[in-house]
Amino acid sequence: LAKTTQPISMDSYEGQEVNITCSHNNIATNDYITWYQQFPSQGPRFIIQGYKTKVTNEVASLFIPADRKSSTLSLPRVSLSDTAVYYCLVAPNSGYSTLTFGKGTMLLVSP
């Protein structure tokens, strides 16, 4: 599976847009990019998934450049409740044989 690299931590203030970038230089042709959010003492929660270009849902946008070697999770107008760890995962679009997490990015949103 493609290894991912993310910043260890990021700080922001309420109402700001936050962009978290993930590097995955050896992403394979059939790999999808998925982002998860985890609060303390809870299981990860799915945020968004994409393959190329841009994907948007009600909580976030995911930007993927043409070479797909990186991706950026964009959280618009964050609130205190967005303080969490965000994980970027890269895996094939079918038949996962394994699902490995990187270190994730700890986002701290302050008032």
Add this chain to the structure above:
Amino acid sequence: GAVVSQHPSRVICKSGTSVKIECRSLDFQATTMFWYRQFPKQSLMLMATSNEGSKATYEQGVEKDKFLINHASLTLSTLTVTSAHPEDSSFYICSALGTMNTEAFFGQGTRLTVV
């Protein structure tokens, strides 16, 4: 979205005893489930991949005789921590692959404390 239920959410046991953790996919069938453990302020560490009807595949360094995994049906996988010791205290999380195998759904986790 699909729901994965993990039980119990919290358990305290005595050293030397065994603890079973259940992971159920409530509204979908999961051919593949994953088990993780997570220490404070660290990422999820994959312990094993569980496929329905076959033996689990354990990650390097994970003792299969200590962490028994059973995936007897398409909606249930169990992790049994045998002869638990204080160092086994951790947060254990399961995950199940959805029908299309493109999205993994996670349980709420189990906080195990061995005293």
